[in-house]
Amino acid sequence: MTRNSLAEKNCSLARALDVVGEWWSLLLVREAFFGTRRFQDFAANLGIARNILSNRLKRLVTEGVLARMEGAGGAVEYTLTRKGEALLPVLVTLMQWGDAHANDDPPPVILTDRATGTPLPPVEVLAADGRILTRTDIRAMPGPGADIPLRDRLLPRQSLG
Amino acid sequence: MTRNSLAEKNCSLARALDVVGEWWSLLLVREAFFGTRRFQDFAANLGIARNILSNRLKRLVTEGVLARMEGAGGAVEYTLTRKGEALLPVLVTLMQWGDAHANDDPPPVILTDRATGTPLPPVEVLAADGRILTRTDIRAMPGPGADIPLRDRLLPRQSLG
DNA sequence: CGCACATGGTTTCATTATGCAACCATCGCC
């Protein structure tokens, strides 16, 4: 089947999903944000099979999302790279969406502003002047990397509405 | 194998991924944002196998992300619900991350502010007072829905650093 | 040294998901 490699698609979203869109990948990144560094802790906290964990960690390391470091005592540690840390807005928006729309129970985790102790407000898509943008306020334009079919598809109707 | 059902996990992110984390799901949602509504158009634009497309559309409809409407002429249309539209920040942050970190080529799609024509600035996680928050500024606290193991795990070290 | 134990995996096998191609069902049109 060769699970269709999304990486070859002419689309930033597909490329992103090719790296962090596999089963468990984003959960591993979230664990790393929470401070988990050890193989066993990832396995225990997430309940992921160890062979899959091994594969995912390797993949995330080769993609530059995590860094593998062998500590002094032979301990192996996986930590976020800058590229991995840049996933913070993705994780936060997904968690917020899950709380608001995919979970009937009270939220299990609340992210708070460390300086004030207050919960984080919802992350919004903002314009340069600070306006909150919704679907109809945004236009998808073909960029310099767009191929012909994509360009043809985006030009006729340039609104996200 | 019963691909570990993430829905039962005590975690908003896992619940979110259980709904939109399957292969193709977020790409279908993005297509819907771009204006695609017809079965054939989804298939043609994404190159997804039709049985998989059928499954994904069904799933997204039962999850309330898409709505299936039969038009007058027997035409079937899939459109975003409010729940689906709420995924906008997720899509935008993922696309921005893909452009910045997972794509060496120039961006294929540029999202612009329709009012000004300028590209969208990066979506940031903001505090209530507007400060940009990074990993170390955020604390993960157990919420009212946290089970005992999660609570124990979050309490000792409450920073995302 | 000898041996238990922890860590970080790899291997094997049954089950499930995916992609591809072919086939089916309904509708509108002529």
Add this chain to the structure above:
DNA sequence: GGCGATGGTTGCATAATGAAACCATGTGCG
């Protein structure tokens, strides 16, 4: 009644997943 378009479903080969067993290295400790 035949034809095409639309929106699927079915069968089959292949790839990914999960569970459990196994392996390899390092560390403490008597």
